[in-house]
Amino acid sequence: MRKILLIMATIFSLTAVGQVNMTVYLSNGEVKVYDKADVDSVTFGMSGDTDKYNGYEYVDLGLPSGLKWATCNIGADAPEKYGDFYEWAETEPRDRYGKGNKYSSDGSSLKYSKYNKDDNKTLLDPEDDVAHMKMRGAWRMPTLDELKELFNQCQCSVETAGDVKGFRITGPNGNSMFMPLAGYNMGESISKRGYKGIYWSSSLYEDEISSKANTVSLFDTGKFRFESLNRSFGCCVRAVIE
Structure with a gap:
């Protein structure tokens, strides 16, 4: 501490x-x-700029909401480590991404038995939130609005920690954290590592078939973009607490 x-x-x-x-x-x-x-x-x-809650280090960036951000990706024990990939609503890494999500009711990734137009759920329940299930207590995944607050209120720059390229995100109070460009996983292979990082939100993208969830994509150019992505992609997760 x-x-x-x-x-x-x-x-x-x-x-x-x-x-x-x-x-x-x-x-x-x-x-x-x-x-x-x-x-x-x-x-x-x-x-x-850091302290700990429930054994996990966080940073207070001075955001208007008061939200605190974990300093490491889930599955990582240092900020510059990539951590694990997760499908949206999954709480364990997979050997193969893109097929067999636990809520994929037809085995395709187009029809889901939960978080759909019938149940009207637009945010992950705690039991489907990998941050809550892994870190417990008040830890959870950020919503899309909370990702937007982070990137719209903070200054972002690309830097290399060790040999890992990522975003240095500096808050209004001068405190900062590092988010690596870990790439993403589809099938059994990692793509765009060092060039792009994709981080899940807990927010469902509300399209016609609810097959997507909201993310933020970070690029090695220093740009970021909020996107929707099929739930079956393997992406990183960075947890938050209030």
Whole structure:
């Protein structure tokens, strides 16, 4: 955890022998005393841009909604790692993408037994939300509107972390996160890795047959685009909490 504890008061006091101490009163009631000679600087607020919830690191980008974003893709243990691919409404990676989605009622990817015109469901239920099922607690997938807030409110630039190309997304408060261009999976092969990254939202694309869900596509040119994609594509997921 890189978040500095909020300091309620900082007092420099002279001792009987003239030594200068710094007494720090923490918000949890603890009192800590430091020799001033050992103190280089005092920082109030946050030293970095991340904290943890339920064991997973998140970043507060200063978005108007207050939404916090996970620092890693689901299935990754570092921001520059790609993570796993998921079909929309699936909660486990697949060996082969594009056929056999659990809600594909006819085996084709054109007719679905859930999230269709009959049930009028337009957002994933918790049991079909991979972020909630993997990370638990309040973690979930972002809606399309929340993806739009992220990319419309933040500054985006392309950078390379290690040997992985991705988007550096910097929020209104100056905090940032990295989203790799992991590509996508259809069939058994990964396409466009290093050139494009596709991230699912939890929002169904409401077309005539409800075979698509909403995504954001990131490109190595620094551009992004909100698109609808067939549910059976394997794409990345980045989780959020409120």
